[in-house]
Amino acid sequence: MEKPQGSGDAYWRATLGLLTTVLIIWFVVSFGFGIILQPMLDSIMLGGYPLGFWFAQQGSIYIFVALIFYYAHRMGQIDREHDVHED
């Protein structure tokens, strides 16, 4: 359905690629480690934290923050590579 539009199309593909990567990590750390795999990970300790519990109440949040800044940084690079950046 999407009509190929030269360089604009490559820019959009790069954007979607980055989105996919970030969303996979987003899903794995919260729904994966924090919920589905929590019973298994809890046998590993991170200091005084059972690991699954740590991901659910601490770790996933730290990783969310890191993911957004990584995304913002990489998008800035992609914008410049495809010459669609601002200013």
Next chain:
Amino acid sequence: MDLKTLTYIVVGATFALYLGIAFWARAGSTGEFYVAGGGIHPIANGMATGADWMSAASFISMAGLIAYNGYGASLFLMGWTGGYVLLAMLLAPYLRKFGKFTVPEFIGDRFYSNTARIVAVVCLILASITYVIGQMKGVGVAFSRFLEVDYDTGLYIGMALVFFYATLGGMKGITYTQIAQYVVLIFAYTIPAMFISMNLTGNPLPQLGLGSTMADGSGMTLLAKLNLVVTELGFKEYTTQTIAGRLDMFVYTLSLMIGTAGLPHVIVRFFTVPKVSDARSSAGWALVFIAILYTTAPAVGAMARLNLHATIQTGEIGSPEGNLSYEERPQWFKNWEKTGLLQFEDKNGDGRIQYYNDKNPEMAAKAEGFGWKGNEMVKVDRDIIVLANPEIAKLPHWVIALVAAGGLAAALSTAAGLLLAISSAISHDLLKGVFMKGISEKSELRAGRISMAGAIVVAGYLGLNPPGFAAGTVAIAFGLAGASIFPALMLGIFYKRMNKEGAIAGMIAGISVTMLYVFQHKGILFIKGTEFLGDLGPNWFLGIQPNAFGAIGAIVNFAVAIMVAKMTVEPPQHIQDLVESIRTPRGAGGATH
């Protein structure tokens, strides 16, 4: 100085600050009124977003939820933060590039339809009104507990304050007051937490304290100790308990995430930054500021639970001297008994307090052997966890006064953000967009201020007379936002072929499924007795609570929208060009109408 005087001084000083800022940041144009002129620095906007997002519920209720649901409450922590990842990547930069004032405006333009715009306005108003009632209640409650005025008076003071700075300054005034409110609320939240963490573990950082060894010389970690204490009293193990099972937790987390990303008062904050790249990083800053509170909350919850049990179960379980004597209860216990939020009933007449889980048959049998006749802490309202925490930990009076100011800041900042979303939907989307297209900017600004005033009066009225459905408001706000607005925005950006027929059908289907599920378990329009399936686990679809159903509504929305779009004509060329243009950052000007 006594606590009451000190509280008046601290709260009074913060209010004076908010009013001063409001006067300084008056709005002179519709651009300033709706999006603060589009010139807010991304870090400042992140801080304002944090205050906007963290409501009375985050500040007052969340730690209590965590204290009593342990691991199960992780769904709130992940759900209310993970949504920002979706917002940063899927919505904020594209809506900023679009460069208009409101969320319904995007939906109306993208789907070339006033019907779509009106459907979006209805979703927005319903979601925001239900949400704002809770904030108004928060204002009333915080005033009545700390300043010892009655609930109604507290609410009027809160309304007058919001009225002043929101109508005068619009988004510009709200943004700068929210920044001040963030600073107040984050200090109020973290300072008591640091004291308590230091006392229990010797580590002043609550995020590390929660994972540390107890400072009592037992050599146990705090979480292991907490697990031991609660399971010995017959409660569920803290680090593994869930609220309604793992599937429910999964779906509930997802619902909160997409609900967060779809709440219009949050989205619109990203219209206020100068550039598309700022919208991306600003979402990151918002989450940094939110994470400071959200990673502290688990420590506050766990430590308060531990302190509470330690206060009451002073010795070995079952030994005659093992429980606190009611006569010797601490001052904070007496203070909270007065409010009715903490209630004791001496069931076995021994003059001592037994606090355990009498619903657990094994524990109940054991307790009978001790001569216990049931749990005697008949009410422990979870909201007191944060509010009573400084008193339980014997912190100085100025900390308690600061907590009062923090709770008020959290409630006021969120209320103002929601009221702005409501008033701009009325003055900009309904009046300027649909019914009075020729209206001048000056008249629109006046209409914005009048609808803001109207929204405050309605919200205040509903806060004074909370409708029966107040308990279901979370389900509605997040359900509506997640099941209607989020999918419509996402499809509008990522699926060029999406047309107005698909978008409208999807939004209506998403809301209907969510509302029907909520109504069948909680009563039609929340009227008791009209629910045709009881609100109990076995009746829930796959064991999913009604509050968690927004994610299912969103899936229905996506499916219906795509199916209908495929069966109907593709959107006109200029709309497809519009989608192309919002996908690339270059050329984002200031927000205009």
